[in-house]
Amino acid sequence: MQSQAVKRTSGKKAWKEWAWGWFFIAPTIVGLVVLNLIPMAQSAYLSFFKSGDFGRNNIYVGLDNYRKLVQDAQVWHAVANTLLYAAIVVPVSIALAMLIAVLLNQKIAGRSAYRTIYFIPMIAAPAAVTMVWRWMYNQQFGLFNYVLSKFGLPPVDWISNPRLALVSIAVIGIWSVVGYNMVLLLAGLQEIPKDYYEASDIDGAGRIRQFFVITLPLVTPTLFFVVVTSVIQAMQVFDVIFMMIDVTNPAYDHTVSLVYLFYNSSFKYMDRGYGSAIVMLLLALIMIITFFQMKAQKRWVHYQ
Amino acid sequence: MTHKRWTTLVSIGLTATMLAACGNGGNGGNGAAGNAGSEPSKAENGSTGSGSGGNVTLRYALWDSNQEKGARKIADAFEAKNPNIKIKIEVAGWSDYWTMLEAGATGGSLPDVFWMHSNEIYRYASNGMLLDLNDQIAKSTEVKLENYPEGLNQIYNFDGKQYAVPRDFDTIGLWYNKTLFDKANLSYPDENWTWDDLKSAAKTLTKDGVYGLLAPMHNQEGYYNFVYQNGGTIITDDKKSGYDDPKTIEALDYYISFTREGLSPMTVVDAERPELIKNGKVAMGIFGSWNLSSFAENEYMAKNFDVAVLPKKEKQASIYNGLGHAIDAKTKHPEEAWKFVEFLSSKEGQEMQAELGLAIPAYKGTAQKWVESSSTFHSQVFVDMVQYGVVRPYSNTTLVWEDKAYEALKPAFLGQATVEEAAKNAAKIMNESLSQEK
Numbered sequence: 151m152q153s154q155a156v157k158r159t160s161g162k163k164a165w166k167e168w169a170w171g172w173f174f175i176a177p178t179i180v181g182l183v184v185l186n187l188i189p190m191a192q193s194a195y196l197s198f199f200k201s202g203d204f205g206r207n208n209i210y211v212g213l214d215n216y217r218k219l220v221q222d223a224q225v226w227h228a229v230a231n232t233l234l235y236a237a238i239v240v241p242v243s244i245a246l247a248m249l250i251a252v253l254l255n256q257k258i259a260g261r262s263a264y265r266t267i268y269f270i271p272m273i274a275a276p277a278a279v280t281m282v283w284r285w286m287y288n289q290q291f292g293l294f295n296y297v298l299s300k301f302g303l304p305p306v307d308w309i310s311n312p313r314l315a316l317v318s319i320a321v322i323g324i325w326s327v328v329g330y331n332m333v334l335l336l337a338g339l340q341e342i343p344k345d346y347y348e349a350s351d352i353d354g355a356g357r358i359r360q361f362f363v364i365t366l367p368l369v370t371p372t373l374f375f376v377v378v379t380s381v382i383q384a385m386q387v388f389d390v391i392f393m394m395i396d397v398t399n400p401a402y403d404h405t406v407s408l409v410y411l412f413y414n415s416s417f418k419y420m421d422r423g424y425g426s427a428i429v430m431l432l433l434a435l436i437m438i439i440t441f442f443q444m445k446a447q448k449r450w451v452h453y454q
Numbered sequence: 455m456t457h458k459r460w461t462t463l464v465s466i467g468l469t470a471t472m473l474a475a476c477g478n479g480g481n482g483g484n485g486a487a488g489n490a491g492s493e494p495s496k497a498e499n500g501s502t503g504s505g506s507g508g509n510v511t512l513r514y515a516l517w518d519s520n521q522e523k524g525a526r527k528i529a530d531a532f533e534a535k536n537p538n539i540k541i542k543i544e545v546a547g548w549s550d551y552w553t554m555l556e557a558g559a560t561g562g563s564l565p566d567v568f569w570m571h572s573n574e575i576y577r578y579a580s581n582g583m584l585l586d587l588n589d590q591i592a593k594s595t596e597v598k599l600e601n602y603p604e605g606l607n608q609i610y611n612f613d614g615k616q617y618a619v620p621r622d623f624d625t626i627g628l629w630y631n632k633t634l635f636d637k638a639n640l641s642y643p644d645e646n647w648t649w650d651d652l653k654s655a656a657k658t659l660t661k662d663g664v665y666g667l668l669a670p671m672h673n674q675e676g677y678y679n680f681v682y683q684n685g686g687t688i689i690t691d692d693k694k695s696g697y698d699d700p701k702t703i704e705a706l707d708y709y710i711s712f713t714r715e716g717l718s719p720m721t722v723v724d725a726e727r728p729e730l731i732k733n734g735k736v737a738m739g740i741f742g743s744w745n746l747s748s749f750a751e752n753e754y755m756a757k758n759f760d761v762a763v764l765p766k767k768e769k770q771a772s773i774y775n776g777l778g779h780a781i782d783a784k785t786k787h788p789e790e791a792w793k794f795v796e797f798l799s800s801k802e803g804q805e806m807q808a809e810l811g812l813a814i815p816a817y818k819g820t821a822q823k824w825v826e827s828s829s830t831f832h833s834q835v836f837v838d839m840v841q842y843g844v845v846r847p848y849s850n851t852t853l854v855w856e857d858k859a860y861e862a863l864k865p866a867f868l869g870q871a872t873v874e875e876a877a878k879n880a881a882k883i884m885n886e887s888l889s890q891e892k
Contacts, residue, residue, distance in 0.1 A: 203577050203580075203581045204556065204559045204560045204577075204581055204583070205560045206581070284725065288726065288729070289723075289726065290719075290726065290729065290730060290733070290735060291729065291733060309723065310720075310722050310723055396722075396723065396724050397857045397860050397861060398671045398672070398722050398723075398724065398860050398864065399722050399723060400722055400864060400867075400868050402861070402864075414857075417553070418853055418857070419851075419853060419854045419857075420577070
């Protein structure tokens with residue numbers, strides 16, 4: 151009798167805890183399901199259809215969209231551009247963010263002012279930022295070409311030269327993301343116990359050596375997170391390219407990203423099915439890259 | 455910090471960002487749907503007594519915020535005449551506008567009255583989203599289709615049914631720098647100008663860092679005009695590409711020769727076009743009538759520039775287009791909505807539109823008032839060009855093949871391929887695209 155009663159109360163208690171647990175994570179779970187998982191499943195579903203107007207009369211076409219995808223040279227340009235963009239933006243932005251984070255982790259005057267300044271690009275609207283950059287890159291009247299002309303150099307076609315345009319765009323991407331990565335890394339740096347530095351001071355290690363022997367290994371968990379999220383973010387590059395590069399631009403083929411192609415197919419040409427197939431390809435690419443990053447983390451990430 | 459925690463964090467981050475693009479699209483839709491969702495209830499409340507003269511609120515959507523104030527004034531005039539009808543104007547930028555309409559059409563909550571464009575009319579009309587206006591027009595004393603340019607009526611006619619009444623039109627003109635013409639002792643362009651005059655003037659005017667003509671890679675404000683002046687075509691009546699027509703190729707070659715010969719800057723970035731002319735980098739430019747107010751606001755242009763009709767070759771031609779007023783097929787107030795469209799399309803409404811300087815009114819004979827509304831430039835030419843205007847080429851999937859043609863023609867502009875090769879390639883790609891049209 152008694153034991154049963156205990157059991158019942160403990161069962162009740164467990165259920166209560168379980169309910170409260172779900173209750174607390176519900177806002178996140180609901181958001182995730184409604185805003186991410188359901189649309190994701192719908193995109194996957196839609197990629198097997200030729201979409202009709204206004205969400206009606208979708209025709210099932212099996213793998214046709216994917217067949218078209220494989221044969222579409224522009225999709226493969228976009229894959230190459232997207233990967234190249236990520237390959238430029240991720241290492242450069244993280245290296246810069248690391249450098250700034252280490253510098254701002256010291257006791258220097260106006261430290262919080264610097265931190266704020268570096269973080270500002272993150273809170274500025276990407277479209278507005280791009281407008282300003284577009285002006286600076288302007289071939290005839292832009293700031294950069296004006297400076298070049300002061301040194302007697304010829305103007306550069308920053309955003310219409312096929313070889314240069316992606317780099318010009320990557321510069322904006324780096325500029326926008328450095329502050330955010332810096333803040334994350336700074337948080338990681340501050341978790342490193344001071345004792346290690348004090349001990350190595352006594353042992354006579356210099357600043358550079360301290361960075362490679364103490365700072366870098368101990369910040370790897372944060373660094374790993376920054377790398378993974380930066381790659382995902384870079385793979386989804388869209389707004390800057392969309393604002394800068396029209397289809398008439400000679401650099402279009404060398405800058406168009408997968409999300410830009412997805413946007414054009416889905417919202418300009420109203421071919422939602424094909425657009426969904428493109429975004430599925432992007433999803434697959436991101437999953438593959440992230441999978442390998444997860445595998446590789448054992449080799450270089452040191453959890454304390 | 456455990457391994458597991460990071461894994462969870464990362465995988466959440468991954469899923470959260472995976473379909474960010476979709477999310478964006480969805481957000482636009484959600485936003486629009488949210489707006490739309492809240493509106494009908496209001497309209498319903500208003501309509502409870504509509505039969506007995508109660509108040510009705512109509513939603514009127516447009517995409518040009520520059521015209522909002524003027525549109526409001528016209529709506530006020532309508533409200534004064536029809537005290538039981540209120541007009542609620544909704545403005546969204548060009549691309550947001552179509553996202554909003556798309557969401558509205560999908561969810562069954564379109565605005566009651568809205569602007570329609572040649573690029574989109576087919577999708578909306580063929581899917582039964584628009585109210586067939588044939589009966590109303592037949593009964594109306596104010597709206598008679600013969601009062602509007604036939605080309606514009608045709609755009610909004612699908613399967614013999616009229617789905618919108620033309621509101622305005624725009625044509626393309628030749629803008630020129632009077633000061634530079636005077637300096638070079640050249641006579642200003644006029645209706646007798648030929649392609650040869652344009653070319654030789656461009657040659658004379660190209661000097662001191664100024665280019666003679668801005669001949670950018672642009673269809674409507676660029677080579678389309680020349681194609682039709684040369685007797686070529688972009689799309690044939692049986693919906694085949696005209697890019698392989700020898701006349702079209704000849705016109706393209708003439709147009710591209712300005713860039714090839716250094717008489718025009720190589721301009722491929724759309725946003726740079728108006729900047730070049732506003733900053734005096736080009737002596738002549740090809741721009742549509744909708745630029746009038748922004749050009750007039752530019753001090754340099756207001757002082758030095760004027761506008762003329764386009765030059766001719768075999769014939770005179772200028773691309774024109776115009777938007778129309780359409781009504782939601784499922785509107786709860788078809789009669790009131792038609793009353794409003796009737797007013798907007800009537801001589802009175804169109805004259806108001808002209809006097810307010812909004813856009814060249816489509817109603818024949820009212821354009822004069824639009825010309826008088828602004829005196830900075832000789833805007834009469836835009837009205838003159840309608841008599842030989844060619845409607846902007848369109849089909850059911852205009853946006854798709856226009857972009858494909860751009861991509862195919864690009865090498866010719868950049869000098870990487872001959873114009874003939876590029877044009878034939880454009881024709882091939884455009885025909886493939888057209889063959890997939892329903």
